[in-house]
Amino acid sequence: MNTHQTLFYRLASSSLICLILLCLAWEMWLAPYKPGGSIWVIKVLPLLFPLRGILQKNIYTMQWSSMFIMFYFIEGVVRAMSDADGMSRALAGVEIVLSVVFFLSTIYYVRPFKKIAKAAKKQAEAESKQSHSTQ
Known part of the structure; x- marks a missing residue:
């Protein structure tokens, strides 16, 4: 892995860990819908699903979570x-x-792997x- 991928x-x-911590703090202490904490803290649960795969550098998890994170972008904008x-x-x-940051970093992390896979598919x-033409 080169320095850019690292x-x-x-x-x-x-950024994923910070987003998890932000959502917890936001809905529990900083600005909850109701004083003393809000049920909206459950919005953290979906962020926990990709965490293990991200920490293990799983390419597939990086790919689907980059699309999944857009729900949090939309919530932030709204x-x-x-x-x-x-x-x-x-x-x-x-x-x-x-x-x-999460979206862009996962896209750029996965990019070299996608190029390698595309080249391997083309070669195959x-x-x-x-082999079909020689038969």
Whole structure:
């Protein structure tokens, strides 16, 4: 793994962990819908599903979680535009940034692996055509 991929991996894993911590703190203490904590803290649960795969550098998990994270981006945009509380709007801005960082870092982390897979597929197809033409 080169230094760029190491950087992208670290950005992806740290932004996911920070997003989990942000959502917990947001709905429990910082700006919950109801004082003392909110049931909306359950929005953290879906973020826990890709965590293990991300920490293990699983390419498949990186791919699907990069699309999945867009739900948190959308929530951040909606809450940044609609919440009356200034603290909640600020937290929504942080959520937007973290989700964009995660999205971009997973895309750039996976990119070299996709190129390798595409080249291998192309070579396999060429070999298959060649073996069929010699028969």
